Amino acid sequence: MGLRRVAVVGAGMTKFMRRAMETGRELAWQASSMALESCEMTRRDIDCVVLGTAPDTFDGVHMKGEYLADGAGGWQKPVMRGYVGGGTGVFSPIQGWYHVASGLFDTCLVVCEEKMSTCLPHPQAAFLTIFDNMLERPLGPNLIWIFALEMHRYMTVHGVSKRDIALVSVKNKGNALDHPCAQVAQKITVDDVLNSETLVWPVSWLDISPVSDGAVALVLAAEHVAKRVTDKPVWIDGVGWHLDSAYWTNRDLYYPKYVEYAARMAYRMAGITEPRKQIQIAEPYDPFSYKELHHLEGLLLCGKGEAAQMTADGVTQRDGDLPVCPSGGLLGVGNPIAAAGLMKVAEIFWQLRGEAGKRQVPGKPTTGVAQAWGDLMQVGTVTVLRT
Amino acid sequence: MPDPVAIIGIGQTQFRATTPGVSYKELMFEAASRAYADAGIDPRRDIDSFVCCSEDLTEGTSIFDEYVPDQLGAVLRPVHTIGGDGIQGLAAAYMQVLTGVFDVVAVEAHSKASNILTPHHVLALALEPGLVRPLGAHPHFVAGLEMSRYLAESGTTREQCATVVAKNRFNALFNDAAAYGADVEVDDILRAAATFAPLTALDTSAPADGAIVVVLASEARAHALGADAVWIRGAGWRSDSAGLDSRSWGTAAYAHLAAQQAYELAGIASPSREIDFAEVDDTFSYKELQHLEALGLFGEGEAGPATEEGLTAIDGDLPVNASGGSLGVGHLGEATGLQKVVEVVRQLRGEAGQRQIEDVEVGLAQSWRGVPTATGAVVVLSRE
Amino acid sequence: MTSEREYPGTPLTDGQLRRGEVLLVEHEPNARYAWDAGVAIGRSLAELKKGRLVGRECYRCRRIVVPPRMFCEQCFRPTDRWVYLKDSGRVNTYSISYLRWDATRVAKPSIPAVIEIDGASKGMGILHLLGGVKPEDVQMGMRVKAVWKPPRQREGSIRDIRYFRPY
Numbered sequence: 001m002g003l004r005r006v007a008v009v010g011a012g013m014t015k016f017m018r019r020a021m022e023t024g025r026e027l028a029w030q031a032s033s034m035a036l037e038s039c040e041m042t043r044r045d046i047d048c049v050v051l052g053t054a055p056d057t058f059d060g061v062h063m064k065g066e067y068l069a070d071g072a073g074g075w076q077k078p079v080m081r082g083y084v085g086g087g088t089g090v091f092s093p094i095q096g097w098y099h100v101a102s103g104l105f106d107t108c109l110v111v112c113e114e115k116m117s118t119c120l121p122h123p124q125a126a127f128l129t130i131f132d133n134m135l136e137r138p139l140g141p142n143l144i145w146i147f148a149l150e151m152h153r154y155m156t157v158h159g160v161s162k163r164d165i166a167l168v169s170v171k172n173k174g175n176a177l178d179h180p181c182a183q184v185a186q187k188i189t190v191d192d193v194l195n196s197e198t199l200v201w202p203v204s205w206l207d208i209s210p211v212s213d214g215a216v217a218l219v220l221a222a223e224h225v226a227k228r229v230t231d232k233p234v235w236i237d238g239v240g241w242h243l244d245s246a247y248w249t250n251r252d253l254y255y256p257k258y259v260e261y262a263a264r265m266a267y268r269m270a271g272i273t274e275p276r277k278q279i280q281i282a283e284p285y286d287p288f289s290y291k292e293l294h295h296l297e298g299l300l301l302c303g304k305g306e307a308a309q310m311t312a313d314g315v316t317q318r319d320g321d322l323p324v325c326p327s328g329g330l331l332g333v334g335n336p337i338a339a340a341g342l343m344k345v346a347e348i349f350w351q352l353r354g355e356a357g358k359r360q361v362p363g364k365p366t367t368g369v370a371q372a373w374g375d376l377m378q379v380g381t382v383t384v385l386r387t
Numbered sequence: 388m389p390d391p392v393a394i395i396g397i398g399q400t401q402f403r404a405t406t407p408g409v410s411y412k413e414l415m416f417e418a419a420s421r422a423y424a425d426a427g428i429d430p431r432r433d434i435d436s437f438v439c440c441s442e443d444l445t446e447g448t449s450i451f452d453e454y455v456p457d458q459l460g461a462v463l464r465p466v467h468t469i470g471g472d473g474i475q476g477l478a479a480a481y482m483q484v485l486t487g488v489f490d491v492v493a494v495e496a497h498s499k500a501s502n503i504l505t506p507h508h509v510l511a512l513a514l515e516p517g518l519v520r521p522l523g524a525h526p527h528f529v530a531g532l533e534m535s536r537y538l539a540e541s542g543t544t545r546e547q548c549a550t551v552v553a554k555n556r557f558n559a560l561f562n563d564a565a566a567y568g569a570d571v572e573v574d575d576i577l578r579a580a581a582t583f584a585p586l587t588a589l590d591t592s593a594p595a596d597g598a599i600v601v602v603l604a605s606e607a608r609a610h611a612l613g614a615d616a617v618w619i620r621g622a623g624w625r626s627d628s629a630g631l632d633s634r635s636w637g638t639a640a641y642a643h644l645a646a647q648q649a650y651e652l653a654g655i656a657s658p659s660r661e662i663d664f665a666e667v668d669d670t671f672s673y674k675e676l677q678h679l680e681a682l683g684l685f686g687e688g689e690a691g692p693a694t695e696e697g698l699t700a701i702d703g704d705l706p707v708n709a710s711g712g713s714l715g716v717g718h719l720g721e722a723t724g725l726q727k728v729v730e731v732v733r734q735l736r737g738e739a740g741q742r743q744i745e746d747v748e749v750g751l752a753q754s755w756r757g758v759p760t761a762t763g764a765v766v767v768l769s770r771e
Numbered sequence: 772m773t774s775e776r777e778y779p780g781t782p783l784t785d786g787q788l789r790r791g792e793v794l795l796v797e798h799e800p801n802a803r804y805a806w807d808a809g810v811a812i813g814r815s816l817a818e819l820k821k822g823r824l825v826g827r828e829c830y831r832c833r834r835i836v837v838p839p840r841m842f843c844e845q846c847f848r849p850t851d852r853w854v855y856l857k858d859s860g861r862v863n864t865y866s867i868s869y870l871r872w873d874a875t876r877v878a879k880p881s882i883p884a885v886i887e888i889d890g891a892s893k894g895m896g897i898l899h900l901l902g903g904v905k906p907e908d909v910q911m912g913m914r915v916k917a918v919w920k921p922p923r924q925r926e927g928s929i930r931d932i933r934y935f936r937p938y
């Protein structure tokens with residue numbers, strides 16, 4: 001039996017903000033309405049809803065998928081909430097993909113929403129509870145510890161410096177100046193990054209993405225519906241996701257194997273054998289500057305330890321050979337956890353249709369990859385999109 | 388109609404009020420080991436994808452997905468968690484198999500309810516924060532309100548609800564895994580003090596700990612493995628309005644709509660005739676009756692009288708909750724739905740021992756995510 | 772998507788909140804848990820109280836793993852025996868933290884590290900803190916040893932080890 005083809009046919013998003021007046025439901029509704037409007041569909045045309053939203057501790061609402069469902073068009077529909085931490089944003093369209101590819105549904109609304117500002121005194125405090133309850137929480141860890149430990153390991157194994165890595169922040173925050181929803185777009189230099197406050201060495205203030213509120217939504221459709229709805233469907237040709245061991249202190253953090261495995265799964269499905277040649281545009285997950293490099297290697301878009309050089313050579317600029325994070329990424333647009341990943345998928349969608357406005361990369365790309373990461377340095381979620 | 392998808396393995400731990408000697412990881416490892424042995428598979432080689440069902444605030448850990456893979460044999464494999472119940476998890480696995488990309492998918496859910504020191508305060512966090520939570524009420528008030536409305540609309544009596552409790556807890560005496568098997572009488576329940584009138588503590592299932600894993604396979608793989616398969620004919624799940632202010636209180640619309648989808652996929656036109664037995668949610672006594680009517684297994688207002696007449700007993704026309712239901716087994720949180728699926732599978736395989744129902748071909752398992760949600764799922768399983 | 776379009780979302784400032792221009796509903800969660808440590812961690816905590824680190828061995832892959840677990844996640848089988856480990860190891864990676872867990876700043880930084888424990892298989896690390904050393908003197912690969920709380924003060928917790936110090 002042949003694989004049932006599924007396309008993205010519409011997309012919408014809210015601004016990403018440090019603190020939104022809107023509730024989580026309202027943000028979800030805004031993004032969903034825009035996505036539906038963009039392809040002239042209504043809630044009646046939607047067969048099922050996939051909701052992506054990360055820790056309930058931010059909102060202070062238990063089983064928050066239930067609470068948010070109404071805002072995501074879920075009333076009396078089959079609603080399912082997938083949850084793989086930060087990987088959720090790219091996992092949700094994968095979950096939507098299997099809803100439609102199964103043949104049970106013809107259309108799916110994928111909504112990712114995050115409202116982090118609710119958590120007082122600071123959302124970052126909520127991350128204490130992601131650590132192991134027995135052996136790690138008593139040490140009072142801050143979320144940034146694990147990134148700092150991983151960044152330091154990556155730098156040491158490959159001989160990459162903070163200066164090399166800072167180029168990613170410069171690129172992405174600059175790219176975000178052209179994104180109308182961006183929260184922290186700005187023109188900065190490498191020295192700005194190096195001189196910014198050290199939080200958890202080697203991580204500095206300008207190496208990290210902010211806390212954000214925001215929502216993004218996509219409309220997915222089976223082939224026969226997609227072709228009716230739009231003359232530019234963007235096909236979900238490959239999906240992949242892998243989760244590594246919870247025992248992260250038993251793993252060498254210099255390389256994200258789980259991203260590689262997820263990428264291989266997606267590439268195999270999409271018939272991609274030479275990713276660097278066959279993929280024209282990439283949106284890897286960049287919550288921290290070094291993660292873009294880490295993930296480019298995991299995505300097999302360059303060899304291990306080569307991402308820094310690739311960046312320094314300008315390959316990953318918008319007008320470079322392989323534009324990376326033309327959206328501005330999390331570093332520039334913002335990081336409402338689940339919505340951030342979906343923003344990357346939406347970016348690839350708009351780029352492949354030539355609708356990315358000032359962010360449009362030249363050369364009419366036809367194949368793009370979006371990737372997110374999550375859990376405790378563990379999950380890789382990858383989608384390959386094609387026109 | 389979709390391709391048939393098989394359940395080729397089931398595994399569980401005992402369900403008990405407390406499980407102090409073992410961690411949740413150790414419970415999960417036990418359930419997974421049993422399920423994979425039942426299916427005749429090696430998870431490191433044979434399982435294509437894993438689906439886990441959990442809620443952070445039930446576990447006391449954020450992004451609980453982090454902690455699932457090792458004890459399931461799922462390290463560096465496709466794994467994802469849903470914030471949903473076990474039958475929704477089963478549906479996710481079902482859809483993955485139907486895509487044709489995944490041949491074997493495992494589903495897991497567990498409960499460590501005994502580890503929550505403030506369960507009703509945690510549950511209260513599920514109440515809408517702006518207008519409902521500030522009322523400062525114990526969340527079970529929602530069930531009390533719903534029970535009042537259901538009794539008024541359907542004409543069901545408290546005695547009929549109490550009969551559900553007596554039936555299910557008695558059935559549980561024949562289920563080795565059950566935590567709360569007991570011979571209780573209808574009068575015991577009617578005399579019990581009201582908690583959220585008309586609910587009493589005895590109308591309310593008590594929590595239990597345990598873990599369950601179920602393994603699904605494509606038709607081709609099930610045959611290749613020579614599995615003792617039970618077939619998923621259809622599944623459905625629905626979320627009605629989360630808002631207490633905008634839902635209809637008397638009927639369980641989510642169950643009705645979810646069942647409609649499952650029946651359509653399964654080609655079932657007349658459920659009350661074609662379903663031989665069912666495991667339906669009985670978190671509270673009245674829910675069993677409300678759900679039976681929403682599922683179309685009994686007419687409006689008829690489930691109560693039918694229960695009183697013994698039609699839903701193990702030897703009745705349409706046995707309901709032969710396992711003991713949540714009232715008898717213990718409420719297992721998100722794993723409740725999988726407990727019901729496992730019972731249906733055992734019955735269809737003829738492995739239910741003293742609780743075996745005679746001549747069963749088609750069974751139904753239904754779940755509800757509990758107060759204050761209006762979300763539930765249904766799956767129809769058959770022997771052939 | 773065109774850049775002229777107005778995107779929804781109404782940003783609020785801290786000032787608006789402070790001045791009471793926006794209404795809030797506040798709630799403090801009462802979510803408390805007592806987790807069963809189980810066989811593996813239960814033993815691990817009991818050993819920490821006695822001033823010892825313990826791991827488990829899988830006979831099939833021959834790994835000695837720490838933190839201990841009753842199942843081998845690679846082989847998917849039960850692990851086979853307890854193994855006492857040394858309370859020393861090598862720094863696999865470390866960082867210098869000026870933030871507490873709740874994001875408040877501290878003047879005196881802490882030094883979180885992943886320490887590969889002697890006696891366990893290669894790469895088997897645990898998370899802990901380094902101490903008795905200046906941050907600028909820490910090196911990757913440095914050898915460190917646990918500094919324990921005195922026996923009377925130990926509770927059966929990872930904090931029974933105060934920190935790891937170079938030696």
